[in-house]
Amino acid sequence: MKEIDVIIDTxxxxxFFFRELLKRGYVPTEEEMDELADITFEYLLEKCIIDEELDD
Structure with a gap:
């Protein structure tokens, strides 16, 4: 299997979540959107879909 580099930006x-929620009639706060982004990132890490690499 080929490995590729993917950059995930919270x-x-x-x-993305903000736009999609607006389409569905929800108006989330900026704090709620940040939390959803962090949860999504953590989910991707937990499922081993991504690996976190820290900048030096």
Whole structure:
């Protein structure tokens, strides 16, 4: 299986969720969006879909 580099940006995740929730009639706060983005990132880590790499 080929390995590829994928950059996951929690700010981009938050923006995506915000747009999708607005389409569905929800108006989340910025704090709620940040929490959802963090939870999504942690989920991807837990499922081993991504690996976290820290910048030096």
């Amino acid at each position: 700010e981009e995740i938050a923006e």
